Amino acid sequence: MTDLLAQANTKANREKFLNHLAQQAGRDRHQVQPFEPLNDLPDQVLANQAPQALLATAKQNSEAVAAKVYLKTSDELASFLDEYLQTIQAKTLLLPGVCEAQWEAYHLADWAGHPQGVTTTVWSPEPADRAQNAQAADQADLAVGFADYLIANTGTITVVTTPAQGRAFNYLPEHYLALVPQSGLVRSTRQAVEKYEAALADGFQTSAINFISGPSNSGDIEMELVVGVHGPVDCAYVIVTDR
Amino acid sequence: MGISTSDKPFLERVADAKQDHFMQAAVAKAQDAQFIKRTRARREMGHWNDWRDLAEQIRQHTLKYLPDYLEMFANNVEKRGGHVFFAQTETEARDFIRELVLAKQAHKVVKSKSMVTNEIELDQTLTALPDVEVLESDLAEFILQEDNWDEPTHIVFPTLHKNRDQIQAEFKKLGYQGDNEPAHMARFVRGYLRNYFMQADFGITGCNFAIADQGMINLDTNEGNADITMAMPKTQVVVMGMERIVPSMKEAEVLDNMLARSAVGQKLTTYCTFAGPKVAGEVDGPDDFWVVILDNGRSRALGTEFEPILQCIRCGACLNVCPIYRHIGGKGYGSIYPGPVGKVLSPILGGYDQFEELPYACSLCAACTETCPVKIPLHELIRKHRIVEMDEKHLDHSMTNLILKMVGVGTGSPALFGTAMKMAHSGAAPFSKPMGKNDVQGMYEGGKINHLPKAAPKLVHGWADLRDIPTPPKSKDNFRHWYQNHHPIEPAPAVKAKEEKADD
Structure with missing residues (x-):
């Protein structure tokens, strides 16, 4: 065995490689200029749509990627979720390990405390519970999670990894339901990215930002579209209209 | 590998x-x-x-x-x-x-x-x-x-x-x-x-x-x-x-x-x-x-004419429009990077000796360049590989020399050239098939060359096996014959009058 691993993050390894590139290219290093885009197309996406039209567009584009879309007020959520659990015949439920105040913001503190008729697991924010969380996510028929934004142009919701809602939470359960506030409705991926960039610049910490557009799928066998390959086989966006 | x-x-x-x-x-x-x-x-x-x-x-x-x-x-x-x-x-x-x-x-x-x-x-x-x-x-x-x-x-x-x-x-x-x-x-x-x-x-x-x-x-x-x-x-x-x-x-x-x-x-x-x-x-x-x-x-590729290939975002759109890929599929290329992007990238990564044929597996139709979302001039880069191979690597040296020498001798002598034009059709007839039902009209009017004898030189097979080559037309149908007997159409009287006036 050589000492290759010890070379990672060393100046010698990096400089040799980068100097070689500069030499091959015939361009000096450390000349970088800020990128100035030659047009503002990303900012123009759906720029002319009024909020109500934008919501309709978001719904249409989400359904086009096979996501189910529901519009509910926070008062309607608890009974809606009970119904939804019954519709998909869920026996196991996974919830994020957020504080009660966050549930209460959606009028769900009571519901999240005792969902009816299902075995419920709450994602543990303790790093020591990694394996236990993974098992719960793998077994869960449904995960009900919090999303930040709904992107109208692409029918996409965005979710970040947090201690209370980890990566496996969003990817392993059979069904996935995201609660997204209507105030999080944005036009384009550009708008969502700008919001995350601002948050990160403000010191927000996350290891993963996920843009999710509908259920997992694949066309790898004879290009026939199959839904539900590795991730959730079914995906619902619940737009909370008064939040 | x-x-x-x-x-x-x-x-x-x-x-x-x-x-x-x-x-x-x-x-x-x-x-x-x-x-x-x-x-x-x-x-x-x-x-x-x-x-x-x-x-x-x-x-x-x-x-x-x-x-x-x-x-x-x-x-x-x-x-x-x-x-x-x-x-x-x-x-x-x-x-x-x-x-x-x-x-x-x-x-x-x-x-x-x-x-x-x-x-x-x-x-x-x-x-x-x-x-x-x-x-x-x-x-x-x-x-x-x-x-x-x-x-x-x-x-x-x-x-x-x-x-x-x-x-x-x-x-x-x-x-x-x-x-x-x-x-x-x-x-x-x-x-x-x-x-x-x-x-x-x-x-x-x-x-x-x-x-x-x-x-x-x-x-x-x-x-x-x-x-x-x-x-x-x-x-x-x-x-x-x-x-x-x-x-x-x-x-x-x-x-x-x-x-x-x-x-x-x-x-x-x-x-x-x-x-x-x-x-x-x-x-x-x-x-x-x-x-x-x-x-x-x-x-x-950095700092060379091939640098644009590094713009590639691996979308595969160029494969999806390529007429050559359509016929030979991914395995024909012998590289994990097939299609137009592969024709440019493979010789750079794997060397010309290993992938010398790939830049020639192209009709230069430019459909790839047209579809590329990051505007890589793919067909131009493919052509540039050919130029490198011909000028610097001389990979095709002997074959090209032989062909050009024959062309030189043939076109240098009016008698040889005339005979060739006369004999081309009947000479090619034994190797040709008359136009079939599904052939494209016009292109193969005289049929196409498709059954060369096994004994034919490899060079000839190399050409004919991979391409549809039209049989040369009968001497009375060829362009020179047509041009000799061609009379321009008389311009309409009004046009003629105007032209004559302009000449004055």
Whole structure:
């Protein structure tokens, strides 16, 4: 065995490689200029749509990627979720390990405390519970999670990894339901990215930002579209209209 | 082998491809279906050519300052607690990852789709280790693995050459008992791989775009396998070609949109993720995050006329419009990078000696250049390879000399030339077939040359076997004969009068 691993993050390894590139290219290093885009197309996406039209567009584009879309007020959520659990015949439920105040913001503190008729697991924010969380996510028929934004142009919701809602939470359960506030409705991926960039610049910490557009799928066998390959086989966006 | 997928000579590979009618039908179907989806998705986006200008600008800007952006990225990965290794060669990259697997005492390695890992033959390297299992998690790559590591034939649809029955047969070996419905087979794979995912201790992913200012990587998938590969194992290695980098998430976002529309006709892939090492307090994701940045010959294109090939975002649209790819499929090229992009990239990465024929497997129709979302002048680069081969490498020296000498002798003597024009039709007749029912009118009026005697020189076979060559016309039908007997049409009296007036 050589000492290759010890070379990672060393100046010698990096400089040799980068100097070689500069030499091959015939361009000096450390000349970088800020990128100035030659047009503002990303900012123009759906720029002319009024909020109500934008919501309709978001719904249409989400359904086009096979996501189910529901519009509910926070008062309607608890009974809606009970119904939804019954519709998909869920026996196991996974919830994020957020504080009660966050549930209460959606009028769900009571519901999240005792969902009816299902075995419920709450994602543990303790790093020591990694394996236990993974098992719960793998077994869960449904995960009900919090999303930040709904992107109208692409029918996409965005979710970040947090201690209370980890990566496996969003990817392993059979069904996935995201609660997204209507105030999080944005036009384009550009708008969502700008919001995350601002948050990160403000010191927000996350290891993963996920843009999710509908259920997992694949066309790898004879290009026939199959839904539900590795991730959730079914995906619902619940737009909370008064939040 | 590196990027090479076959030891057979080019012509043998082409001959094999000609026999594979399922492959040809599958490629034709895929190209036609993708044409409709891609065109619709691009039209829906609006101002497609302006988007292309922007994407080209992003890629060119990044390449111009490549060392600076790589340095920025490496610094930021390090700040996040990750490790970066710059690998000059495929051997370095491979050995590094093997050492890491050993150092981490990993037993169950899970991978998501990555062309670069094929390039460095990572699968073979890791499976050769004792007590190490490797499983590809992308459905297509998983199918290839189960078929004894068959090589991918398309950069976006690696199993384009396989039908559902062949796939069913492979899955039966793993205990699958269902029918050949893709949905049922995919369900089976979900369960099979999920068990493995739950035990995986080492994840390997590719990278669509590295985000220089965040030290994160951006991955696009439809299945979600890359995200699970980044969620479960405690160690993650990202393997990326050195050019797969952008300044910030904003530029990545533009390219993600264009990639999905160009590759599969979607607005965005189902999962588009920006990720790095686990942040303190989070429960899952990689504690240990390593990035291997690979050169492996890419730098040979830097600063040369071939630099634009590094703009490539691997959407595969050029394969989906290529008439040559349509006929010979991925295996015909003998490189993991087939199609137009492969014709440009393979000789740069693998050398002219190994891939000298590829730049000639092209009709220079420019459909690839036209469709490329980042505006790589593909057909021009293919032509430039030919120029390099002819001028510098002299790979075709003797053949070209012989042909030109014969042409010189023939055209230098009026008697020889006249005789040749007279005899061409009857001389070629024994080797020709009269026009068939499905032949294109006009082009093959006099029939086409298609049954040369076995004894004919190899050179002649080389031409005629791969091309539809029209039989030369009868001497009374040829252009010279026509021109000699041609009388220009008299202009209309009014025009004539006007012309005469103008002459005065």
